[in-house]
Amino acid sequence: MQELNELESAFHAFGANVVLFSFDARTLLGQPDSGMDAAAADALVEHTIDMLRGLWRRAAHSSGVHVIQQAVLPIALPLIGNNEHRLPGSLRTLIDRVNQRMRAAADEDGVDILALDARVAEDGLTAWHDPMLWHRAKQEISPAAGPFYGELVARLIAARRGRSYKCLVLDLDNTLWGGVIGDDGLAGIVIGQGSALGEAHASFQRYAKDLSRRGIILAVCSKNDEHNAWEPFDQHPEMVLKRADIACLVANWEDKASNLRRIAQALNIGLDALVFADDNPFERNIVRRELPMVAVPELPADPALYDRCIADAGYFESIGVTSEDRERTAQYQGNLQREALRSAATDLAGYLASLEMRLEWQPFDLIGLQRITQLINKTNQFNLTTRRYTDAEVTAAMQEKGVVTLQLRLTDRYGDNGIIGIVIARPREPGSGELFIDTWLMSCRVLGRQVEQATMNLLVARARDAGARTLIGEYRATAKNGMVREHYQKLGFTRIAEHEDERTMWRCVTAEFTPFQTHIEPVRTGS
CATH class of the missing domain: 3.40.50.1000 (HAD superfamily/HAD-like)
Known part of the structure; x- marks a missing residue:
């Protein structure tokens, strides 16, 4: 833990992508006096949570670090039985309270919980913990449970990166x-x-x-x-x-x-x-x-x-559920209706006009934060750079001077598609007049409806409002985003650099940009 406090330490130099905190009950809570009163128990729980939150924040000091906190394994034996919660100083009671408070704090700090307490409730403590191994080697997790422990961690990492099944x-x-x-x-x-x-x-x-x-x-x-x-x-x-x-x-x-x-x-x-x-x-x-x-x-x-x-x-492990998630089935059914209409249409322009599309847009806000972060971390195909950000980093971008952010929602005659597009553009250097498109991603569900062109119109207008004379785009190739390789070229950007790793750089001069004609009505929403 000392290395977390030293920014020049080997831990910070290593540049971890994921940090897992796994503390046993005795390390976190010591040897509490089982006879302590409720006030003393409250103070111990709050002190423990404050200590954990400090560790989380120091671990996340480097951009993009995914912090996972293991729930405390409930290894303590009961002292009074079924009504253990009535004994404030009982180690079992304190573990339960710490785990409960830990979850609330993790929600606020963008930390994921490895819910071993829930697994123990389902599998039984003996499946996870061997007291003999603990006393001999301070090994809290039984070897037999080790592979499953690793799988539970892998599920969280996959979910945070949008790799769960859909x-x-x-x-x-x-x-x-x-x-x-x-x-x-x-x-x-x-x-x-x-x-x-x-x-x-x-x-x-x-x-x-x-x-x-x-x-x-x-x-x-x-x-x-x-x-x-x-x-x-x-x-x-x-x-x-x-x-x-x-x-x-x-x-x-x-x-x-x-x-x-x-x-x-x-x-x-x-x-x-x-x-x-x-x-x-x-x-x-x-x-x-x-x-x-x-x-x-x-x-x-x-x-x-x-x-x-x-x-x-664990196919459907998730880091959270948004309002758009709850409407997923209706959105996909609407897509099937749109495709049926498209198949019956005699021309593309007529089809797009008949959809009566509205692109509702606004800068990032706290209401949309969870969905914005979810899209950033799960979108792989229509994603120009595939940069991943935590809730805290998205919140910081909202507050950063000169940064242009867009959250885009598409509605039409068949319903609301939810938030389907995200753009983050940052000033390259103060006073340079260049705005660098750090992130541009969209849901593949809305491709082929001129949303890319309508978004470009909005982005150029916002860039001009911010005083930018030039937009700089970047394409970073991955195994899944080949579909957007020529995205900037199609939008009228000029290629200015090409690197051996298939990364390309593009420029658009805002004064020379002519807005695209689309069948989408842009509508500003929010405050």
């Missing part, structure tokens, strides 16, 4: 219900109250619906006639999932690997964003072989365990 693709027969809808008919499938099997399938549907409510896309991939596939969603009274919960349904008699490709294309997401749940081991193995990037859980034989199997795998 879509749960569901089979139907013997997965969402018992029986075969095409053979047994609506009255013959087993779902809901009246049998253990029906209740198990309903429980799995309920879990899927809860995932949908927090932003996971639900899709269906089934070997069925489409009419039969939709019938239970529309007509069966015991179905938990309804048609409105499903963003995309592909039901035919083709192989499921091909249909998963269709689903990914229709939703405009990568195959590596899909989790495929199917009761049939033959179908699972085919998909694993043909599409190794798709996650395929090995569902157990009993449907009562389907939801636990999906939950335990």
Whole structure:
């Protein structure tokens, strides 16, 4: 901990991307007097949290550091039993209180929690902690739990970088219900109250619906006639999932690997964003072989365990949930309607005009902070530089003199797409008249609708307002952002540099820029 306080130390020189704090209860709380009163217990808890927050802030001194704090492992034995919370000085009570306060402080400081206390509550303390190893080697985590500990950390790191899965693709027969809808008919499938099997399938549907409510896309991939596939969603009274919960349904008699490709294309997401749940081991193995990037859980034989199997795998780890996440299914259904209209349109201009689009824009604010940070850390394809920032760093950019920020929301006749674009542009040097586009990213869901051009119009106008004579753009190549390689060229920038690492630099003189004609109405919102 001493190295955290020294900015010239080896720790800060190392330039860590992730810092994990893992303290045992005795290190954090010492040997508390179990007879202490409530006031003394309060003071100890607050002192502990203040100490942790100081460590978090010093660790995050370097830009972009992802700080993870392990919850304190609840290893203390009870002193009075079921009503332990009534003994303020009990180590078990203090651990519970520290973990509770730690979560609140972490939310404020942009720190992620490794929730070992929750895992212990589910798995039991003996699965995680061996007192003999603790006394002999001060090893708090049992060796048997070590690999899973590492996986839990990896999930948090992946989630912070937008690498979690986005879509749960569901089979139907013997997965969402018992029986075969095409053979047994609506009255013959087993779902809901009246049998253990029906209740198990309903429980799995309920879990899927809860995932949908927090932003996971639900899709269906089934070997069925489409009419039969939709019938239970529309007509069966015991179905938990309804048609409105499903963003995309592909039901035919083709192989499921091909249909998963269709689903990914229709939703405009990568195959590596899909989790495929199917009761049939033959179908699972085919998909694993043909599409190794798709996650395929090995569902157990009993449907009562389907939801636990999906939950335990941690496919959908997230750092938080935004209002846009909760509207995800409606947004993707709207996209399918837009694509259907586009297919029927005879010309692109007529199609775009018929959408009646509005691009609502404003500088960054605290209300949009969570979604802004989420997009910055999860957008990989339409992202010119793929720089990642924490909540604290985004907040600092909002307050930095001369920085131009834009958060962009697209609405049209089919609904609200939510915040779909982010721009951060910083003065290159004070008084230089150059504004450097540090970050420009957009959701792929809105590509092909002139949003890039409308955003460019706004950016140039904001740059002029800020006194900038020149915009400097940068493209930093990654494995996933090749789609925007020529982004600046298409917008009229001039290439001014090209580097061996495929990084290119571009210039636009604001006085020479002619606004693009689009079918989008820009609307300033916010204060």
